[in-house]
Amino acid sequence: MTDIAATVAPTxxxxxxxxxxxxxxxxxxxxxxxxxxxxxxxxxxxFGPWFVPHQYTTIYADYVRxxxxxxxxxxxxxxxxxxxxxxxxxxxxxKEWRQEGNQVFVTVKSTRPIDDRNIRYLDRSDAFDDTKIExxxxxxxxxxMSASIKQQYFLFGTDNTxxxxxxxxxxxxxxxxxxxxxxxxxxxxxxxxxxxxxxFAGGKVDEVMMRIVDVxxxxxxxxxxxxxxxxxxxxFVLMFLAVGAxxxxxxxxxxxxxxxxxxxxxxxxxxxxxxxxxxGILLRHVIPNxxxxxxxxxxxxxxxxxxxxxxxxxxxxxxxxxMTSWGVLISVGAxxxxxxxxxxxxxxxxxxSTLFALNFVGDGLRDALDPxxx
Amino acid sequence: MLRYVLRRLLTAIPTLFVIVxxxxxxxxxAPGGPFNQERxxxxxxxxxxxxxxxxxxxxxxxxVHYLGNLLRGNFGPSYNMPDFTVTxxxxxGLPISVQLGASALVLALLLxxxxxxxxxxxxxxxxxxxxxALATAGSTIPTxxxxxxxxxxFGLTWRLLPIGGWGDGAFIxxxxxxxxxALPQIAIVARLMRGSMIESLRSHHIRTARAxxxxxxxxxxxxxLRGAILPIVSFTGPAAAALLTxxxxxxxxxxxxxxxxxxxxxxxxxxxxxxxxxxxxxxIFTIVFNLIVxxxxxxxxxxxxxx
Numbered sequence: 023m024t025d026i027a028a029t030v031a032p033t034x035x036x037x038x039x040x041x042x043x044x045x046x047x048x049x050x051x052x053x054x055x056x057x058x059x060x061x062x063x064x065x066x067x068x069f070g071p072w073f074v075p076h077q078y079t080t081i082y083a084d085y086v087r088x089x090x091x092x093x094x095x096x097x098x099x100x101x102x103x104x105x106x107x108x109x110x111x112x113x114x115x116x117k118e119w120r121q122e123g124n125q126v127f128v129t130v131k132s133t134r135p136i137d138d139r140n141i142r143y144l145d146r147s148d149a150f151d152d153t154k155i156e157x158x159x160x161x162x163x164x165x166x167m168s169a170s171i172k173q174q175y176f177l178f179g180t181d182n183t184x185x186x187x188x189x190x191x192x193x194x195x196x197x198x199x200x201x202x203x204x205x206x207x208x209x210x211x212x213x214x215x216x217x218x219x220x221x222f223a224g225g226k227v228d229e230v231m232m233r234i235v236d237v238x239x240x241x242x243x244x245x246x247x248x249x250x251x252x253x254x255x256x257x258f259v260l261m262f263l264a265v266g267a268x269x270x271x272x273x274x275x276x277x278x279x280x281x282x283x284x285x286x287x288x289x290x291x292x293x294x295x296x297x298x299x300x301x302g303i304l305l306r307h308v309i310p311n312x313x314x315x316x317x318x319x320x321x322x323x324x325x326x327x328x329x330x331x332x333x334x335x336x337x338x339x340x341x342x343x344x345m346t347s348w349g350v351l352i353s354v355g356a357x358x359x360x361x362x363x364x365x366x367x368x369x370x371x372x373x374x375s376t377l378f379a380l381n382f383v384g385d386g387l388r389d390a391l392d393p394x395x396x
Numbered sequence: 397m398l399r400y401v402l403r404r405l406l407t408a409i410p411t412l413f414v415i416v417x418x419x420x421x422x423x424x425x426a427p428g429g430p431f432n433q434e435r436x437x438x439x440x441x442x443x444x445x446x447x448x449x450x451x452x453x454x455x456x457x458x459x460v461h462y463l464g465n466l467l468r469g470n471f472g473p474s475y476n477m478p479d480f481t482v483t484x485x486x487x488x489g490l491p492i493s494v495q496l497g498a499s500a501l502v503l504a505l506l507l508x509x510x511x512x513x514x515x516x517x518x519x520x521x522x523x524x525x526x527x528x529a530l531a532t533a534g535s536t537i538p539t540x541x542x543x544x545x546x547x548x549x550f551g552l553t554w555r556l557l558p559i560g561g562w563g564d565g566a567f568i569x570x571x572x573x574x575x576x577x578a579l580p581q582i583a584i585v586a587r588l589m590r591g592s593m594i595e596s597l598r599s600h601h602i603r604t605a606r607a608x609x610x611x612x613x614x615x616x617x618x619x620x621l622r623g624a625i626l627p628i629v630s631f632t633g634p635a636a637a638a639l640l641t642x643x644x645x646x647x648x649x650x651x652x653x654x655x656x657x658x659x660x661x662x663x664x665x666x667x668x669x670x671x672x673x674x675x676x677x678x679x680i681f682t683i684v685f686n687l688i689v690x691x692x693x694x695x696x697x698x699x700x701x702x703x
Contacts, residue, residue: 237414244644245419245675248663252426329538336540337644337660349540356544356649360559363548370541377536 046390053386056379063376067195076186078193079344083184084148087362090179096149104149112140127168135162144169179364190346191369197347201262202328208266210320213273221281235271251339265330269323276315284311314391321384325377332373348373408683419675420459423668430475430666472669482673486655492562493642493654499574501639504581509628512589519594527586534583543576543649560651573650577643581635588627596624625696633689637682
């Protein structure tokens with residue numbers, strides 16, 4: 023007997039539940055593409071704002087509502103406007119000006135001697151940099167200054183107050199994704215604990231716990247959310263913890279149902295008959311079998327939370343300025359579609375594509391983890 | 397059947413009571429009051445206002461008063477719009493919201509069913525994939541993106557529709573809001589219809605009908621549709637309640653004077669009576685439409701009997 027056992031070495035490597043699911047997921051092209059896309063959006067949102075040359079809060083007063091462009095600002099026709107604006111602030115008159123490559127030379131004259139410190143008005147303009155005094159007339163009534171043109175790129179354009187939309191969109195992605203994950207995790211934790219407790223306790227306790235869920239279901243959902251906003255004010259971290267705490271109802275139902283059905287499975291009865299303790303059954307059988315539905319539901323919950331966050335921000339209840347989220351940007355964009363449609367289109371594209379990707383990943387995971395398909 | 401309906405209406409009373417009670421006390425636990433925000437309101441005037449509306453009475457007494465008024469059909473005055481009672485506000489806004497919601501619901505049921513049936517008849521072919529793609533898009537893109545995009549395309553670029561406004565209910569003003577409300581619902585109906593139609597087409601009586609040589613049209617419309625329509629019926633209940641009571645997003649974006657905004661505005665301004673009125677109206681719509689749906693079940697499916 024021992025000889026046989028020694029010769030029949032385990033040549034077949036079994037695949038675990040998760041290995042199997044991963045293989046199925048890898049075969050699903052839409053889901054894998056969405057997974058890569060989500061990773062890309064995540065990386066770009068988290069690290070992107072550090073690489074964009076503009077801060078998401080910096081206001082460029084000279085570049086309000088600039089349309090998106092691949093070439094640098096200021097455009098050729100904007101230099102003269104910016105120059106006359108700056109010179110006007112110096113309270114002097116332009117005698118002549120010319121542009122040489124990346125430099126402008128301007129000669130100004132006045133009826134009173136011109137103070138050297140006036141050059142700061144050119145530096146203050148968003149279009150110019152490194153202003154120097156080239157020459158001065160002996161009586162001080164005429165000064166020639168030179169300044170280099172500050173090249174700035176606004177790939178997504180700028181918003182109503184002259185902030186770079188690219189950095190704002192990325193920053194918004196950070197917030198929206200973080201809120202989605204945060205509230206999603208809170209909802210899953212509460213739902214799993216509550217549902218599992220009800221499922222295991224069974225009987226009267228289960229009955230009462232589930233009636234409570236039913237009652238909470240019957241109140242309009244938006245009522246809860248608005249009450250939470252009222253309670254927690256505009257503190258968005260607290261608020262989204264609370265929103266997560268409202269979204270756990272579905273999770274609790276799913277987990278309870280699963281827990282009840284797993285307990286009745288024959289392999290659990292077999293394990294009980296073999297003398298495996300409660301703890302062993304929980305760790306070895308119940309939790310691994312619960313994980314599938316929980317993971318699937320979590321991927322469907324995150325887009326729900328992101329939509330909810332955008333919805334609240336759209337109503338002005340969520341994330342507050344100058345902090346931003348996709349919902350905030352879309353709400354600003356929706357108010358400016360007539361004059362600046364890029365304010366709507368870029369954030370909307372980011373939001374919608376992320377929601378699509380999350381849905382495809384959720385569907386892919388469901389197909390991969392659903393044991394009925396095997 | 398009549399006894400069933402009466403019994404359901406009777407059980408609705410405790411449900412409504414629980415909802416009203418919870419909403420009332422939740423609302424009052426929240427900090428602030430209806431007259432706190434108005435700056436420049438001297439303490440004496442505020443005290444007078446609060447006394448006039450009975451806001452200084454003990455909470456349980458206020459609750460009893462409110463319930464008593466509610467039973468007499470009196471929703472009370474609105475605190476933030478003092479010229480109107482809550483009933484008047486609803487009389488003004490509800491018909492607008494109901495018109496838009498009902499049009500959207502009818503559109504969604506018709507178009508969704510047709511699309512779902514087309515998909516089911518062409519399972520795993522081009523038509524099917526097109527419908528699935530549309531349905532995915534419709535249920536993924538949020539309303540607050542659809543609405544401004546409709547404004548941008550139809551209102552600004554092609555100038556076919558007004559950008560917003562109610563225009564005394566002119567047809568052209570309703571197109572945008574109804575489309576926005578209907579699109580996500582079309583997606584849901586199409587998905588439901590596709591699934592149940594595929595199942596219905598596989599059943600025995602359909603095979604028999606085909607064997608008897610009935611035309612495709614007659615098989616699908618007369619026989620398969622009846623079996624496939626149940627999931628749509630149960631979807632209609634909650635969907636109707638939600639659509640007819642107005643949408644904050646759609647009414648805000650298209651500047652429609654419906655009841656959709658009442659709830660949010662009232663909760664933020666602690667307009668207690670208006671919040672309660674909205675909760676009661678939404679609850680009644682939900683209860684009534686769920687009842688209608690259950691009655692419809694018995695009409696559509698003779699196997700369902702309520703005795």
